[in-house]
Amino acid sequence: MSSEQEILERAxxxxxxxxxxxxxxxxxxxxxxxxxxxxxxxxxxxxxxxANAIExxxxxxxxxxxxxxxxxxxxxxxxxxxxxxxxxx
Numbered sequence: 001m002s003s004e005q006e007i008l009e010r011a012x013x014x015x016x017x018x019x020x021x022x023x024x025x026x027x028x029x030x031x032x033x034x035x036x037x038x039x040x041x042x043x044x045x046x047x048x049x050x051a052n053a054i055e056x057x058x059x060x061x062x063x064x065x066x067x068x069x070x071x072x073x074x075x076x077x078x079x080x081x082x083x084x085x086x087x088x089x
Contacts, residue, residue, distance in 0.1 A: 004046060004084060011053075011080040012039055014073050024070045031060045035077070050084035053077075 018024060018032040035053040044052075057074050060066060066074075 007080050007083055008039065008046065008050075011050075011077045011084075012036060014077050014080075015039070018070055018073055021070070024067060025063075025065050028060055028063065028066050028070055031056055032074075039081075047085045050081040054081050054085070 015032045015036040019029045019036060021029070024032075035056045038053045038056060039049050041049055057078055061071060061074060
């Protein structure tokens with residue numbers, strides 16, 4: 001498995017755990033599902049999928065009701081996906 005694929009799988013795993021956690025507000029889980037779906041699209045290059053997912057995730061980072069552990073997980077996903085956006089350069 002390539003390094004790029006490992007990074008993508010790790011990001012998907014974190015997003016899935018956020019989306020399935022009932023202790024996280026519904027709107028945050030919805031964004032995690034949308035980012036997950038964005039990353040799974042096969043028609044786009046991985047750098048573009050990662051950039052689109054980052055955009056969705058950053059839209060909820062300032063939400064006051066997001067739990068600290070969820071915000072930390074979202075930031076971790078952004079860090080992983082940022083590595084993927086650099087692969088297209």
